[in-house]
Structures are given as structure tokens and as C-alpha cells.
Amino acid sequence: MAPRAAARLETLGFGQVHEYRGGKLDWMAAGLPTEGENSLHPRAGDAARKDVPICSLADRLGDVRDRVKAAGWDAALAVDGEGVVLGLLRSKELAKDPDLRIEQAMRPGPSTFRPYVSLHEMAHFMEEHDLESSPVTTSDGKLVGLLYRADAVRLGMPPK
């Protein structure tokens, strides 16, 4: 479709037409703006909390836990230097031996979701699976934020 769409745009007089090989989903996964009726529905990226605490693999768990609690959070994400999510620490992981390194304490390779995922669908799945929070990342794994079920339900589910 993309090459044909590009060709059609050229026939309409657009001079600078490029094919975006990643496609529309990749564009949306990067949290970039969209137009149209679908863009009016709330998405995971809209509700994900961007200020979630982050840490690195070599950090000491006790230090991270203190920082997380002081900031009023109950979860943190381990990321590399590029912001790629490597692991998740929820309350259970944060409660482990404080002398562990993050690499030893975290849940490695957690399930992550793209920013364009419908909040309604996410709320449904998070409720069904009793999941308190889920990381939201771009398609190349970079952290967007942490989506809490309470936020997904509040914004994605119609009031009963």
C-alpha cells in the first residue's frame, strides 16, 4: 500500500514524498501524533506515567527501593543507556534482599505494550489478568512510561 499511496500523492502534486518503511503502526508506536476518528480514542501512551522511576542493572536494590518509595511509587523499570526496558520491579521484586543488584532482583524481559494500544482493550486485559501495571515501550523497546490499571480503567472504560 505505501508505494501506491506515495505514487498517488505524487500525482496530486506533492513533491517530497517518502515511503516510511516502518509503517503507520511504527509511527504510532513512537507516540507520534495521528489524525482521524480513531485518534480520538484514548491510548496506552496517553495514560502511561512518564515519570516512572528508572534504574540500571548494576544499581543496588536497597538504594533503588528507597528512591522509589521516597518518590511515592511502588514500581520501577530497569533500562539501558538508550532507555530500552530490560526489566521490571514491582512491589514483590522491590521487597527482595536490599543488597541484590537490580539485575538479580528484577523480572527480566517483561511483557511490554505499544503506546497506540487502545486503553479500553488494555483495561480489559489488565482486569482479566489482575495486572496492576504494564510497561509501555516504542517498537524498538524504549521506555514510554508505566501504565497503571487504575488509569487504564478510569480513562478507557465507560462509567458503569
Place this chain on the structure above:
Amino acid sequence: MIALEVKCEKCGKDIDVCDMCEDPACKHVVCHDCLSVALDERRPQPHEHGG
């Protein structure tokens, strides 16, 4: 070797753990493929070669 111990509730595929919650005791196990299609993260292809 990975032990494939649960089945996806939607397609019946054997997987090691639910892709949504990673809880070994999950009662609504869903595989990565079914979850990503359900969340519209990916569009199902009509054929393996992409249609």
C-alpha cells in the same frame, strides 16, 4: 530446554507462560500472537506469505 506447560486460551498453542501477566497460575492464558492481534499491535496475515 523451555518447558511448554500451558495452552493459549484462544488458539490452543503450547506456551511456557501467559504473555499478558506471565503468571504461571493464570486462568486466561494468552500467547504473544493472540495478544498482539487482540490489542491491534499487529494485523493477522491471511496467509503465511503475507497474502
